[in-house]
Amino acid sequence: MELHKKEERKIPISRTVFSSNDSGGFKKLTKSFYRRNCITVAKELLGKILVVNNGRLKLSGIITETEAYPGKNDEASHSYIGKTKRNEKMFEAGGIAYVYFTYGNHFCFNVVTGKEGLGSAVLIRSLQPLTGTDIMKKNRGTTDIYNLTTGPGKITQAFGINRKHNGMDLTGDIIYIINNNKKEDFNIVRSKRIGIKKNRDKLFRFTIEGNPFISVKQKK
């Protein structure tokens, strides 16, 4: 993918190489990666690459913004009310997708973390597009690279993620996350979570410092 020249210097991971047809050298994150503390996973997902197999080609993007929803004691979390039909996948063991429908319009994609029964997950809020951007542009109805995947609803629209992906194994071949195999060379910024009314002060949102692919600007 071509990045705008001016922005390129600002993006710490601009040199990541990954093509639609070849993921050689990249390793899928394993169950043991996901079955750890939610906050840890939320931080470590930054810089990793989300891949969705479109049948024909692979849509992918670098994860640039995450939010942790650690579990049942967090009033902002879907799991706070206990297990229901809607959130049941969130209570399974880490390493699967939790996709939910909200606001009558949008899906949001989460990665379930930790042990079975915890109800903890990481919301993927923003990506830096890598491959399959033509499809993303079509799905989103815009050609603006900065408006393709900078928001949880935008990501699912761009990637075609929907309720079919709810509960899907993230170590399978349809939807998964890979390691870019490089030493991380960015700083992580902590901030408050977006769009919630309860338990708002926790610093459970994580972004890559300096990366312009974020959903909303930092508030100080």
Added chain:
DNA sequence: TTGCGGATGGACT
């Protein structure tokens, strides 16, 4: 550039 409200539908009480 910021802030507000409508769209939209399914899950939950």
Added chain:
DNA sequence: GTCCATCCGCAAC
């Protein structure tokens, strides 16, 4: 009937 881990367009500045 109410709530909602969102997005977009438009009004007002």
